[in-house]
Amino acid sequence: DQQVKQNSPSLSVQEGRISILNCDYTNSMFDYFLWYKKYPAEGPTFLISISSIKDKNEDGRFTVFLNKSAKHLSLHIVPSQPGDSAVYFCAASVQGAQKLVFGQGTRLTINP
Amino acid sequence: DAGITQSPRHKVTETGTPVTLRCHQTENHRYMYWYRQDPGHGLRLIHYSYGVKDTDKGEVSDGYSVSRSKTEDFLLTLESATSSQTSVYFCAISDRRQGARETQYFGPGTRLLVL
Numbered sequence: 001d002q003q004v005k006q007n008s009p010s011l012s013v014q015e016g017r018i019s020i021l022n023c024d025y026t027n028s029m030f031d032y033f034l035w036y037k038k039y040p041a042e043g044p045t046f047l048i049s050i051s052s053i054k055d056k057n058e059d060g061r062f063t064v065f066l067n068k069s070a071k072h073l074s075l076h077i078v079p080s081q082p083g084d085s086a087v088y089f090c091a092a093s094v095q096g097a098q099k100l101v102f103g104q105g106t107r108l109t110i111n112p
Numbered sequence: 113d114a115g116i117t118q119s120p121r122h123k124v125t126e127t128g129t130p131v132t133l134r135c136h137q138t139e140n141h142r143y144m145y146w147y148r149q150d151p152g153h154g155l156r157l158i159h160y161s162y163g164v165k166d167t168d169k170g171e172v173s174d175g176y177s178v179s180r181s182k183t184e185d186f187l188l189t190l191e192s193a194t195s196s197q198t199s200v201y202f203c204a205i206s207d208r209r210q211g212a213r214e215t216q217y218f219g220p221g222t223r224l225l226v227l
Binding site: 004006009032034036041042043044045046049051089091093097098099100101102103104105 | 116143145152153157216217219221
């Protein structure tokens with residue numbers, strides 16, 4: 001039972017344009033969400049997070065949006081740069097569980 | 113970057129042999145985790161630890177055991193390796209301070225091939 005789903009295995013975007021990565025979840029108890037970025041042969045690195053009391057969180061070029069009624073979150077990258085080419089994982093947790101549940105990942109390719 | 117190292121970084125072994133992977137942290141974080149990453153599955157939790165000698169199972173714990181005798185070290189053991197355990201293994205740490213949530217920081221990974 002996949003509680004966190006990233007339905008797009010890959011995404012290709014032109015440099016300078018907006019990249020939108022999507023994530024859906026089924027567990028209504030999830031109240032904290034994170035995005036991680038992973039380059040080949042490296043460990044995932046934390047990118048940005050959002051609590052369920054918010055619907056938007058910004059950090060520079062990265063913005064995460066949360067739609068609780070639709071159980072959907074998205075990561076927007078504006079403008080996209082070649083260094084953004086990586087695999088992106090969304091993750092979710094329940095208050096007090098101290099565990100994360102990850103999606104399958106989306107490979108983002110930024111084309112010059 | 114969080115001070116997390118994993119050893120070995122690469123290992124090739126044969127079916128049926130025992131394998132131990134080590135995760136070492138210098139951050140004094142309470143929580144440590146072992147994940148495996150496989151195509152189409154993302155990151156799946158194997159085992160985690162919430163303190164010295166305190167461990168619990170994750171979603172894919174069959175065939176794996178762990179030990180944590182010191183805050184800084186978390187060992188993952190495959191008692192008898194199988195080809196289905198060929199994967200990339202990641203260690204992660206987190207520290208739940210007051211007001212903080214469970215952001216985890218990952219090590220560089222160990223690539224394991226079981227022949």
